[in-house]
Amino acid sequence: LPVPPLEVQREIVRILDNFTFLTTELAAELAARQKQYEFYRDFLLNFNDGCEEEINGNVRLMKLGELGKWSGGKTPSMAEKSFWENGSIPWISSKDMKFNTLLDTQDHITQKALIEASMTLYPANSIAVVTRSGILKHTFPVAYIPFPTTINQDIKILVVNDEILPRYAFHVIQSKGKDILEKTKKQGGTVDSLDFQKVLAFKVLVPTKSIQQKLVDKLDRFDALCNDISSGLPAEIEMRQKQYEYYRDKLLTFKELKKEA
Known part of the structure; x- marks a missing residue:
């Protein structure tokens, strides 16, 4: 490894530590904004803890199974290459479920597999x-x-009915994630799983469509800031990380001095 004189080392360390500090600050800001977003989301979506079937005619208590049609999936044979090679149809598995809004999937199947x-x-x-x-x-x-x-087969998908906005369903299910996990998780078994009948029976608050839209508008703006990988703080952190790596590699690359004969 190339080792410059101490004064040069100190200057390089100073520059690179500044880059690292900026990225760390952004990460801390993102964590704080995430907590703020979750608090704000849960506050908006709780309406009234004493809700029974209806609140002032505007909010109902509904089972998740009533929000629309839920379905499961499966895996086309991995041994059949024609089901996968050059596939263009997205196929979601657990490894894709790292983001609030998916931009694409890691795996794709072919039209042949679909049929x-x-x-x-x-x-x-x-x-x-x-x-x-x-x-x-x-x-x-x-x-x-x-x-x-x-x-x-490890994923369930909801296609909402006409009285539910898809983005509202997303926000309200995500906001109740901890409760759903606690109340529907199966005990024992080699792989963690949920009792899906209990998931379908889990109740959430659903206002009129006009109120859903107002809530979605507010929550989507906050969600983009905290979670969007193409904008907001996550995109800024990724850009700063790439910038740091570029300057680090430039600063730590030296021309080798030729030894005198």
Whole structure:
């Protein structure tokens, strides 16, 4: 490794530590904003803790199963290469469920797999949840899917009915994630999973469509700031990280001095 004189080392360390400090500050800001967003979201979506069937005619208590149609998926044969090679149809598995809104999936299937493996293509603006995965030890992943997609057997997907806005369903299910996980998780078993009948029976508050829209407008702005990987703080952190790596590599690259004969 190239080792410059101490005074040069100190200057390089000073510059790179400044970059690291800026990235750390942004990460701390993101964590604080995330907590703020979750508090704000939960406050807005609770309405009134004493809610029974209706609050002033504007808010109802509904089971998740009443929000629309829930479906499961499956995995086309991995041994059949024609089901996967050059596939263009998104196929969601647990490994994709790391973001609030998916931009794409890691795996794609072909039109042949869609037909011959009897896969179902679900419409855009659906909500996916993980029901079987090790991640359920501590987290209940929920994602909004803005594109048509297929899913595997560890995922359930919700296509909402006409009286529910898809983004409202996403926000309200995500806000109740801890409670859903606590009340529906199966005991024992080699892989963590949920009792999906209990998930369907879990109740959430649903206001009129006009109120849903107002809430969605507010929460989407905050959600983008905290979670959007193409804008907001996550994108800024990624940009700063790339900037740091660029300058680090430039600063730590030296021309090798030729030894005198």
